Amino acid sequence: EVQLVESGGGLVQPGGSLTLSCAASGFTFSIYWMSWVRQAPGKGLEWVANIKEDGSEKQYVDSVKGRFTISRDNAKNSLYLQMNSLRAEDTAVYYCAREQKWGQGTLVIVSS
Amino acid sequence: DIQMTQSPSTLSASVGDRVTITCRASQSINNWLAWYQLKPGKAPKPLMYKASSLESGVPSRFSGSGSGTEFTLTISSLQPDDFATYYCQQFNSYFGQGTKVEIK
Numbered sequence: 433e434v435q436l437v438e439s440g441g442g443l444v445q446p447g448g449s450l451t452l453s454c455a456a457s458g459f460t461f462s463i464y465w466m467s468w469v470r471q472a473p474g475k476g477l478e479w480v481a482n483i484k485e486d487g488s489e490k491q492y493v494d495s496v497k498g499r500f501t502i503s504r505d506n507a508k509n510s511l512y513l514q515m516n517s518l519r520a521e522d523t524a525v526y527y528c529a530r531e532q533k534w535g536q537g538t539l540v541i542v543s544s
Numbered sequence: 545d546i547q548m549t550q551s552p553s554t555l556s557a558s559v560g561d562r563v564t565i566t567c568r569a570s571q572s573i574n575n576w577l578a579w580y581q582l583k584p585g586k587a588p589k590p591l592m593y594k595a596s597s598l599e600s601g602v603p604s605r606f607s608g609s610g611s612g613t614e615f616t617l618t619i620s621s622l623q624p625d626d627f628a629t630y631y632c633q634q635f636n637s638y639f640g641q642g643t644k645v646e647i648k
Contacts, residue, residue, distance in 0.1 A: 467636040476629070477580065477588060482636040491545075491637070531635045532578035532593040 441538030454511040454528030462506040470524035550640030556648040567632035576635040
């Protein structure tokens with residue numbers, strides 16, 4: 433069974449940084465593109481970033497380019513999202529995703 | 545970037561109605577498309593994957609079709625639990641803007 437478990441969310445001040453992690457199990461992690469998606473409170477779904485199987489290609493939504501970095505460690509079956517220069521509008525539940533399979537999400541609140 | 549466009553943005557329907565939502569990709573995505581149901585206060589629920597495969601546990605009144613650039617999600621007989629917002633997504637990429645299914 434595919435399992436994706438996110439961690440690392442929390443309260444951070446505007447301008448601060450946070451790193452999210454996702455532990456994957458139940459499938460061969462190294463052969464799948466992976467992504468992060470988010471849902472802001474009361475809002476819809478937004479794709480944030482994705483990364484190719486071997487980490488050689490990465491794509492980002494315009495609103496996070498230059499601030500967020502997606503990475504992976506295939507030896508550890510783990511996906512990461514380094515978030516810098518955080519803004520209030522980055523407040524959301526962040527989900528690790530493999531195609532239509534998602535984790536339970538981790539909440540990031542950016543507030544002073 | 546491949547953009548996803550859903551229509552309609554809002555749909556008013558009654559229990560028992562057949563409902564169809566359309567999702568268009570700006571270029572071909574083969575069948576790499578998923579559909580999700582979103583309700584307030586709940587985690588998004590995947591409904592379909594690879595355009596036409598039903599996610600485990602999802603009622604058979606939901607179906608998906610399409611390939612290339614045009615896709616549809618159909619609910620054959622709308623039930624009270626189905627009033628929600630629905631999103632399409634190219635695998636690991638952009639979502640459509642959502643379709644709210646509301647009570648007529």
